[in-house]
Amino acid sequence: MKKQLNVGIIGYKFMGRAHSNAWIKAPLFFDLPAVPVLKAACGRQEESLKEFAKKWHWEETETDWKKLVSRPDIDIIDIALPQQLHYDVAIAAAKEGKHIFCEKPLSMNSRQAEEMLKVCEDNKVKHYLNHNYRRTPAVSYARKMIDDGKIGRIFHWRCAYQQDWIVDPEFPLTWQLRKETAQAGPQWDLNSHAVDLAHYLIGDIATVSALTAHFIKERPLADETTSGNLSATAKENEKGEVTVEDAALMMVTFKNGTIGSFEATRFATGRKNRLTFEIYGSKGSLAFDLERMNELQYFSNDDEAGQQGFRTILATEAVHPYASNWWPAGHIIGYEHSFVHAVADFIKAIEEDTAIKPDFADGLKIIQVLEAGIVSAETGSQVTL
Structure with missing residues (x-):
């Protein structure tokens, strides 16, 4: 047993x-x-x-x-x-x-x-x-392709995390929209994911330049007993100040010389949970979209002239990380499966006394980047980490 x-x-x-x-x-x-x-x-x-x-x-x-x-x-x-x-x-x-x-x-x-x-x-x-x-098969496979030298020296990282759940000015003032309970808006919530992916796929960030935007400065107060799953009911005739940003943009340099950009917003009308990244290198390129999370786009300079173009890798075969534990090739998995992968790796790390990533050391590095972005937006200056 x-x-x-x-x-x-x-x-x-x-x-x-x-x-x-x-x-x-x-x-x-x-x-x-x-x-x-x-x-x-x-x-x-x-x-x-x-x-x-x-x-x-x-x-x-x-x-x-x-x-x-x-x-x-x-x-x-x-x-x-x-x-x-x-x-x-x-x-x-x-x-x-x-x-x-x-x-x-x-x-x-x-x-x-x-x-x-x-x-x-x-x-x-x-x-x-x-x-x-990190634990979606397509993203994990992107890391393997980078490690295997498939795209060569990396020049560019482009990332955007876009949602639209607070576009309506009557959406209530939930805890995510108050500095005392959230620290920041999409710079904290969404860009934390984006920065983690950048650290995982590209490397550590050296400098940060950022700006933020506030589109709606006051909202109806939320009935906290009904809030959850990015939804809430507003209290009648009571309003409060929105004290976090609605959107954030960062430009960064990585320690390895790559340059990158991050967009995080909850005002991208029509985008429900779209996290995309593009990586451009000397030998090829990769692109990913969380709303099509089983797919990875790959361009290779090694393809024959006249036949070059981005191809779609369907990351559902046994060769792709985690995929062999699920269904036959072509039978896609969803958002919830990445949590299952995390739990499986976590239990193995406990029992085998091995490292589990990302850990709190990685979390600290992410917070330092996010803080640098806030400081840069407030001062108009580039921040060196």
């Missing part, structure tokens, strides 16, 4: 659902050295928490996260919370010797990130930061 790892999850809305599905599915599709047990779910609203736990097969519920973290029967703490709550939970969990599976972005600032990393290292716990897009 395989060893069991008891999981305690804190947070049960959008990410709580995505994470729960991953804990359930990972041992069904991957040969894991240990089996995760959905031991306890934690949240503030007891009635809705119990409904969540019953639906997703969590054995118990708890409304005090400190009690959950201190339980001796819990091996893993899953932080499926907004970023303003990560610091306290992660610090406490690490001090209790719990392995940590944490949603992105890591923290509200680099000071918090540094301390979170240090406490995890001091207590020798595994710490994983869930930038799950």
Whole structure:
């Protein structure tokens, strides 16, 4: 009988659902050295928490996260919370010797990130930061192609993360739109994913120049009891100030000489969750679009003259990372599968005592880039990391 790892999850809305599905599915599709047990779910609203736990097969519920973290029967703490709550939970969990599976972005600032990393290292716990897009087969395969020299020396990185869920000025003032609870807008939420992909595929960033925009400065207050999954109900006749940016643009140089750009916005009308990147090199190019996440576009200078052009790689064959655990070639997978891949890798890292990436050290580097972007936008100056 395989060893069991008891999981305690804190947070049960959008990410709580995505994470729960991953804990359930990972041992069904991957040969894991240990089996995760959905031991306890934690949240503030007891009635809705119990409904969540019953639906997703969590054995118990708890409304005090400190009690959950201190339980001796819990091996893993899953932080499926907004970023303003990560610091306290992660610090406490690490001090209790719990392995940590944490949603992105890591923290509200680099000071918090540094301390979170240090406490995890001091207590020798595994710490994983869930930038799950690394684990889509097409993106993982892009990394392999780069490592294999398929596109040669890289000159350009172009990335855009575009959504449209707050274009309506009557959309309520949710926690994502307030600095005290979100730190920043798409620069934090969306560009954290984009910067992680850039670090993964290109390398570390050296300098940042940025600008931000504020399109709607006041919104109806949100009824927080109804908010979730990027939706909310507005309170009548009450408004508040939007204190984060609506869009952010960054231009960067990488330490290896590549130059790059990032666009992050929630005002790209018609774009629901479009994360794209383009990589241009001396021997070829790669392009990816999360809304077509099973596909990778590839151009090669080695193709015969007259037959050159971007080709579509359908990343569903066994040769592509993670794909062999799912369906026959051509049978595509979806957004939720990247979470399953993360859980599978995390459990292997715990049991085999190997590294898991991205971790809190990677999260710190991401936060430092995002902070540099905010400083650059405020001062009009280039920031060197």
